[in-house]
Amino acid sequence: MKIFLTGGNGMVGKNILHFPKAKSYDFLHPSSEELDLKNYSALSDYIKLHKPDFIIHAAGFVGGIQANIANPVKFLTENLEIGKNIILAAKDNNIKHFMNLSSSCMYPRNAKNPLSEELILQGELEPTNEGYALAKIITTRLCEYIHKEDNTFLYKTVIPCNLYGKYDKFSPEHSHMVPAVIKKIYEAKVSNQNQIDIWGDGLSRREFMYVEDLADFIFYAIEHFETMPQNINVGLGFDYTINEYYQTIAKVIGFEGTFVHDLTKPVGMKQKLIDNTKLTQFGWKHSTSLEAGIEKTVDYFKKHVLHD
Template identity: 40%
Template sequence: MRVLLTGGSGMLGAAILRLAPTAAPDLTLLAPTRRQLDLADRAAVAGWYASNPVDAVIHAAARVGGIQANIDDPTGFLLDNLRINDAVIAGGNEAGVGRLLFLGSSCMYPRDHRQPLVEADMLAAPLEPTNEGYALSKIAGARLCDYISRQFPGRAYRTIVPCNLFGAGDHFGSAASHLLAAIVTKVVEAQADGRDEIEVWGTGAARREFMDVDHLARFILTVLPRLPDLPPLLSVGADRDHSVDDYYRIVADRAGWSGRLVHDPARPEGMAAKLMSSDRARGFGWVPPTTAEFEASIDAALSARRRQVA
């Protein structure tokens, strides 16, 4: 099967490329870089499809960023991702691509809603304002996939909504850092500098669900040949969450740092909680990571960041 992989240089895309030779040796992955193909250029993407026939698409590309980046530029996060999704998803349909797997985000679910969240909760209540632009682009992409699948015979366009990810290739110490990568960065740097305090944005009480990116990548590679069997929307997560403070303590304990956390409640912390149910995904072979696997992934992230600052 020939597959277009978008976002091949991102954390998830890189994991898929790294694991595919052993996890899915029958796949031929085509992963043009941003320099080779601007996904926001609809004409360029259409030209690529015409010159490179594929059987399926794994659409993992997006403009992403942390909470402050989303607050600073909601217009950009909405428009850039709408353009990318139009070119890749609608363009794929126009090119006759039969299968497409779109990667959503847990921020697509409502804020302050029941826990755990299930697929039927999508659009059931208001979104979290701090990343609403990004969330709306993901919701629009998921709806587009569903519409195409229902309207055009032979199309199986599906959306997987993963929980928060971390692992190899994460954006340590940059404006694009997500929570766990930022925590790892802060702990490693505090330890290296001999500091006994770390600033925590918000109250530290917000709860998040994280898993290693490799765990998701393996599932995607396994489920791609069975894409028509999947429902339009499938949440895939760790089935457990922790508070922000808990994540700081877990990382600090694994790193051997014993300082204290200083909270800045004036800083944004996003949704209070967004634990997702993976019950539906279990019916398609999903097995959430164990606690031991999660801790091993934290150790690997700490080692990766230490190598960067050495």
């Protein structure tokens, strides 16, 4: 099977391409220099030329809270444009199988946890990443509309929880919580600091899945695409407190100092846990424990980030 993957240079894309099962498929993964996803005609010509059997859309303009707050226009317009282009170019070239990767930030900020797939557009979004969320909602709906108009087009959306792992970004401005904390605790240990700040009381809960587990799900979904739900959450189905993430990372790195809570700092949403009912019914489950995932990520950080 020939698969066209967008976003092959991103964290999710690289984990898909380096997953052992990837060898069984013929992957096309042009870089942004080779193919501009903002150029509809170039994209359509590329699909016409290569005739993929399946498209996975994992490309996106992404970043942490600071980047989202600073650049809402770019987060909305770029993600909307590339999402719309790839979906419509696929449809116009009669590609029947399309997997759209979205984000749990699509869910309303005040929705009751765990967050089920039916909650999309059922309330106000989290303002800090509203632009990105709006783009993801529209591409998710576009896939639904295409299937509704012609059910031979299987255009489905995967909604992962927060991810961490190999090929992640470890810079404070761009990284999510887990890689940022790994860098922070590692540097504290190396410089013999004995105290680390945690924003807020550390009791907010977050669901982070090791990214290789998502890659495993992607291949499972390719093999069972006909029966996959239209929209499906992919995550653990349970969460941990911020304090528990700090403690696990400290244990893996060997940091023996203390944690101090800075109660003047913002903490964001109290919880963001996805409902994994459909995922369980679909027959897939994650396999990497938090400690094992942190160990692999710290190992990657030491070998590839510190030495690059």
